[in-house]
Amino acid sequence: MYKSLLLSLLLFCVFLSAPSSASGIHDYNFKVSRGDAFYKFFFSAGLSGQLLKKMMASDERAQRLNNIYPGDKFKITLNDNHELDQVLYSPVNDNPLLISYDGKSFSYRKERIQPIGELSHTIITIKKSLNYDAKKAGIGADVVKMMVDNFSWEIDFSKDLRKGDKFMLSWNGEKTPIAMVYVGNKKTIALFLYKNNLNQSKYYTFKGVTLNDTFTFAPTKYNRISSSFTKRRFHPTLKIYRSHRGTDFAAPSGTPVFAPAKGIIKYKATLSGYGNVVYLKHGSDYVTVYAHLSKFAKGLKSGKKIKKSELIGYVGSTGQSTGPHLHYEIRINGVHQDAEKIILPKQSFVPTNAMPEFQKRARRILKVLNEG
Ligand SMILES: [Zn+2]
Structure with a gap:
């Protein structure tokens, strides 16, 4: 566990250090950390502010670059004349966006794969209580609360947890885990982060549903x-x-x-x-x-x-x-x-058209967790 935490920290630090050109002399790779803005990467690749302005005005999809998050990645590729060839933007929780430039105009293409960068994971083994053991594993109170909020729909934390039960958290360089898996002696519950079109992130089972339920209005047939x-x-x-x-x-x-x-x-x-x-x-x-x-x-x-x-x-x-x-x-x-007025949260679903990608990603995360 310490090893994987250290490894992720190490990888994170490597990516923090300015432009690398690991995959070829014309590739510039960047990983976003807190406070970063896209223009910094653009300039680091030796490109001009004028070109940036042209790109940002070329299509509304370019506006996505104004909303980048820690853990997101950029690969800026230049041609042999050291002019812009393409920008590959790989957000942590969305499909990559490829912006190509032919010297005159920009074209946009959304890649279908959700990339998983270097995953790290934390395993919490229950010895006393989730709160106690999570703290010992270095997990913050906000993440513990998120775990309790989600898993409480299926697990009674005051009664169900047994010594030796495990919670596995999978990280992709962000503050919140991209997957949370409970492994008890009776059942396993795996939840995966999915960000919908409204930019809301929630945890879903492999079947693409949140654990919380939708309430019916009245619990009885009444007059x-x-x-x-x-x-x-x-x-x-x-x-x-x-x-x-x-x-x-x-x-x-x-x-x-x-x-x-x-x-x-x-x-x-x-x-x-x-x-x-x-x-x-x-x-x-x-x-x-x-x-x-x-x-x-x-x-x-x-x-x-x-x-x-x-x-x-x-x-x-x-x-x-x-x-x-x-x-x-x-x-x-x-x-x-007031039961007549309160609006209660509903169960959410991963949209049907996003399911194949979501499940593919979930399988990959589980594979990494298994191998880890
Ligand atoms: Zn009454």
Whole structure:
């Protein structure tokens, strides 16, 4: 692990040192580091500001060069007269862009391959906890949070991790890993970074889907919403004003209640106010609550993984309740949200036309991880 970190550091430093001409005397190779701008590379290759201006004005695709990121690479090739022949721009997370110049005009071509530069990887072996062991492996808190945000949709970090489980992170010179792989004794989950057309990066499984789920609006078939989310309302049983931090779905007793998205049962109890209640955790940030249930679904217990639309219980009137209804809550990081108004994130997909390339890239990353 140290070896690979050192190696990546070494490679990074090699690329930092000004124009190299490794592949021929007319090739100038550059790797972008923080604060770099394309014109610096252009000038380093001995080309003029006038030509740069002409190139930037030649096509809107040239504007992409104003948005370069650490880890991106450039190869500027000159002809025998030391005039510009072509610029090959290879961003870390996008297809390479080839700009050719014939002495008069520029032509543009987007290469289909997503290149993978020199990959390095970090392996976190669980001995105590993800937080502890990741820190020991030199992984920053922001990356750990990203891991937890993604994997929590499938892994219960408080219960599922075992000594010896591994998290493998694959890097391509950027701050965020291009792949994150969990290898447990029961299952393996591999996630790959993909940047969509809107420049949003997310982690996707090999099948091209994010691990997070899309929530359905109501967890039960209901007749009407008998009470909306409000900060202050008159409580008919308690005869006092108090807030209602959930949504009440009126439905006959015994109507099935289904999980609106996949999750893990966090808590199941019978309480004086809520009656029979279930807390379902979705990912690291979301918790949904189902109160006044007449009964729980069979086999429901804390820690159980629940699929979207799986039965969790039946509408009832247990606890402090005036009649059969489902009291439903959505909490994000502990803060109650209005289920009728909140817009929840949806599951994302890699576009179908990008899938062959995405999977090819994913296979290559896994191969490197395997060999590493
Ligand atoms: Zn309620």
